[in-house]
Amino acid sequence: MTSDNLQDKVDITFIGAGPTGLFGAFYAGLRGLSVKLIDALPQPGGQLRALYPEKTILDVPGFPAVKADNLVGELQKQALQWNPILCLEERALGLSPLHNAVGCDDPLCWEIQTDRAIHPTRAVVITAGIGAFEPIRLDIPSLKKYEGRGVDYFIQDVDAYSGARVLVVGGGDSAVDWATNLSRTAEHVTLIHRRDGFRAFESSVRDLYASPVDIKTHYELKAIHGSDHIESVTISQNKTGEEETLQMDRIYLALGFKANLGALKNWGLETTNQRYIKVNARMETNLEGVYAAGDIALEEDQDPLNLIVTGFSEAAVAVNHAYARLVEEGSVFPGHTSSRAVPL
Ligand SMILES: Cc1cc2nc3c(=O)[nH]c(=O)nc-3n(C[C@H](O)[C@H](O)[C@H](O)COP(=O)(O)OP(=O)(O)OC[C@H]3O[C@@H](n4cnc5c(N)ncnc54)[C@H](O)[C@@H]3O)c2cc1C
Known part of the structure; x- marks a missing residue:
């Protein structure tokens, strides 16, 4: 299948709008990339909104104590200032390369098939957490x-x-x-x-x-x-x-919930430790231009450390490496945010 809406192609698409995807979307916007966020749930926020919106979180830098729902609100505000395209209640089902497709002049190009649409994108960051939520x-x-x-x-x-x-x-x-x-x-x-x-x-x-x-x-x-x-x-x-x-x-x-990668298992991604998408230190998967970050990603031979703060860091690592690949002579290091105008 090839995408018939290649003109709608964005630079980077996040599959999963939990804290990792939201912070990644902010970071990609900060670097001037066009961004799309896809999530199966009706609201962004991942586990925080779905599983523990009322809980007070104590281990997020800069917040001595923050209610999960409020943290998501702030992350959303931070991400949305760059106007990413938000596709909610859409489950990603397939991922195919479009690198050589007719009409796609980009050497890096993917299409994500959801239960509602087809999304062409130059890079993908899989931030799907524990996958589809399936309670035990x-x-x-x-x-x-x-x-x-x-x-x-x-x-x-x-x-x-x-x-x-x-x-x-x-x-x-x-x-x-x-x-x-x-x-x-x-x-x-x-x-x-x-x-x-x-x-x-x-x-x-x-x-x-x-x-x-x-x-x-x-x-x-x-x-x-x-x-x-x-x-x-x-x-x-x-x-x-x-x-x-x-x-x-x-x-x-x-x-608890059954960790279920669902359709992601059929995308040709290498996995590790049974349920994790295998990444390297740049958060790259085995598919070129496809990254993973947050609870779903793990480097081989590492122990999982599934926390909000590690997801933030991994999202920044993935985005900065994707940027360097997408932008000619683009540097991995973004510089410091104080040196650029940030809309508030
Ligand atoms: C009860 C509880 C309390 C916790 N307390 C803390 C805490 O105090 N501090 C801390 O640091 N961590 C805590 N955690 C862990 C923290 O919630 C996770 O580390 C964090 O949510 C991971 O974020 P994520 O964005 O990677 O994944 P998630 O939050 O799981 O978000 C993933 C998103 O991807 C979407 N998705 C999945 N598959 C698809 C698909 N195929 N198509 C479209 N969308 C898809 C999901 O709908 C979801 O919205 C807690 C976890 C639980 C369960």
Whole structure:
């Protein structure tokens, strides 16, 4: 397939508008490149907006404490000052080279196929994070019946939990943060986790233990009861097998997400450590002109360090190297921003 809208070609397209893609879009605009951002979700922000918009983040430089949703707002403002093209609710499905296509006089040219359109671009930065968000589900009767009717995998509307009896299931950041957060407005929050200890930031765990959340370790969810809405749940102690029934209105299942690169797996990209796109120190993939940055990218033989701040840095590295490739005699080093006019 070749693109029939080559005149719409941009210099650089980011697949994924999470924090990495947003900062990359800003950086590319700063360097004078034309930019497009594509994201499958209806809003930019990636995991921050979809998974923990209310959480206070403590490890972003320049912000001693910042709510995830506010950080995304600032990133968006910073990126949008260069007027990138924003394509939301569009899932990238395919990536093909157009280097030798008729009508494409550019030696570097790609086309991205989404479920809505075809996007020609000179360079691509894949900032797709953990890929498509696919929550891990539990194999228990009637779970499906209550999905979207009391059982949530993402919390989008905190108000829906206000005054409710809430069961949170899980032991990671999402479970810990949301249990603490919801306990401020819910009637009662119970957190169950099948193991001892939580895999979350230490400060978040401290906040959890200081909150009114009823914490039950070594417990698992066995059944959900009710009519058209949830009325109670059965949980069991996984060491003794003892079961308890608790009156409940809502359940937040925070068991994590399946890392699913989805269609990206078929793009001819080399991967490493099972789910990561393999990059070198310039954030280049094995495909010329295609870069990856953020949670989706990993250098071979390195340990993953999936943080917002590492994504920012990787986005800057990818963009500056892409610039040097796209612009004749373009330098990787951008100079310092204080030496140029920045629109505010
Ligand atoms: C509960 C929780 C708390 C956290 N707390 C912190 C913290 O305090 N500090 C910290 O530094 N990090 C924290 N993290 C980690 C941080 O959120 C990630 O490192 C960061 O979001 C990675 O950003 P990203 O832009 O690379 O990917 P993501 O945020 O995952 O964004 C990727 C985007 O790509 C889109 N996408 C994926 N596939 C496609 C496709 N095929 N087509 C179109 N769009 C696509 C997705 O919809 C998504 O919007 C936390 C994570 C969680 C889950």
